[in-house]
Amino acid sequence: MNRSIIIAIVIAVGVTAWIASGQIDFGGDSEDNASGAAAATQAEGSAAETTGDAKNKPKIMGVRYQNFTAQPREQEIIVHGRTEANRVVDLKAEISGRVKKVHADVGDRVKAKDPIVSFDVKDNQARLQEAQALVRQREIEFNAAKKLNKKGFSSDTTFASAQAQLDSAKAQVTAMKIRLNDLVITAPFDGYIENRYAEIGDFVKDGNPIATIVESDPLLITGQISELQVGKIEVGSEGSAKLVTGETVTGKVKFIGRVANPETRTFRVELEVPNEGYKLRSGVTAEITFKASSVKAHFLSPAFLTLNDKGVLGLRAVGPDDVVEFHPVRILADTPDGIWVDGLPDTVRLIVVGQDFVRAGDTVKPDLFVAEAAQ
Incomplete structure (x- = not known):
């Protein structure tokens, strides 16, 4: 290979x-x-x-606050009521008789002891003269018995009988004078005639109404005050009332009830106001304002109010260590320029911007709110 x-x-x-x-x-x-x-x-x-740490770390919210200091303010208690006459009396006949003369008509002003209606005298004057004549006779008899008793010609019993007969005659004269006075119905106090039920020629029985007389100077303005507020006013304290007819009057507390209405748990209160010339009428709806003891309160804008998670009305403030605090408050008065509230510390940093975006316990970054910042 x-x-x-x-x-x-x-x-x-x-x-x-x-x-x-x-x-x-x-x-x-x-x-x-x-x-x-x-x-x-x-x-x-x-x-x-x-x-993960960045996500779990709470975000610090920026808010703006204003410094508020409590001021003394007189409390006002508002009660709804109505005007009432100081006195209303139905005059009634004390004896039976026929009306002979009418001295005052409906709407007339009368003074105390002014005649309003007179009854026919008839035989009452004659009966008075008869009683007076009897007194003169009894006086003669008494004087004679007295002399005889001193001389020992008359017993003590006879003298005492003469004394009793004289006293009885004098009593009859007094009764007849009272009867004659009752024939003239007079005004018990200064006022005006609201109603008159008797006319000339009417036969009136004893106990029947003759006229209604009203005293409305001074005038009373009455209302019902709650058991929580009744202790804040006292007799003699000042008050004012605005009537539905437009008038505004001032006066002093005349009466405060001691027993509560069992159904409403309220007490009757009366404000006495002058009514010269009877210009103010009885039965008119009124709004009564009573002056009560002063308290420390804060004056602020209603826009600062908020609700907590339970629906309680209050204000949120910046507390120590810039932690949000919630203070429930009570509105004392509402004016066109703002509201008065209590329930806050004397000095407080109220959150005025961002209060609805934080909760109690949150840590915030506070910034002082100034007028320029709002422009």
Whole structure:
């Protein structure tokens, strides 16, 4: 065989055996490749861990706040009620008789003791004169019995009888004078005639109504105050009322009930106001405002109010360490310029921008809100 062919065969067999042994490395040393793969795996794990930490870390929210300080404010208690006359009296006949004269008509103003209706005197005046004549007779008899008793010509019993007869005659005169006075129905106080039921010629029995007289100066404005607020006002304190007819009046508390209405658990309260000339009418709807003791409160915009997760009305503020706090508040008064609330600390940093995007316990990045920032 040709030497060249033999050499070629030997070389081919050797190369084949070498390849089969697995000693060929197309990417470098195998140990170095293993180290590189491990490093790559570790780098990927570190990157994944860093990404997870970034996702779990809470995001700090930026908010704006304003500083607020509490101010003394007089509390106002608003009660709905109505006007009432100070006194309303139905005058009634005390004796039976026929109406002889009417002195006052419906709507007339009267003074105390002014006559309103007069009854026919008839024989009452004659009966008074008869009683007076009897008194004069009894006085003569009494004086005579007295002299005789002193001289011992008359017993003590006879003297006592004369004394009793004189007293009885005087009592009859007094009764007749009262009867004559009852024939004239007079006004018990200053007021005006709201109704008159008797006319000239009417025969009125005792106990029948004659007229209704009303005293509305001063005027009362009454309402019902809740059991939670009744202790905040007292008799003599100031108050005001706005009537549905447009008038605004001021006065003082005249009466506060001691017993609550069993159905509403409220107490009657009366505000007494002047009503010169009877310009204000009774029975008109009114809104009464009472002045109560002063409290510390904050004046702010209603736009700052928010609700917590339970639906409680309040305000969010920046507390220590820039942690959000929620303060439930109560609205004391609502004005065109803002609202008065209580329930906050004396000094507080209220969140005025972003309060609806944070919750109590969140850490925030606060920034002082100034007027220029809003323009």
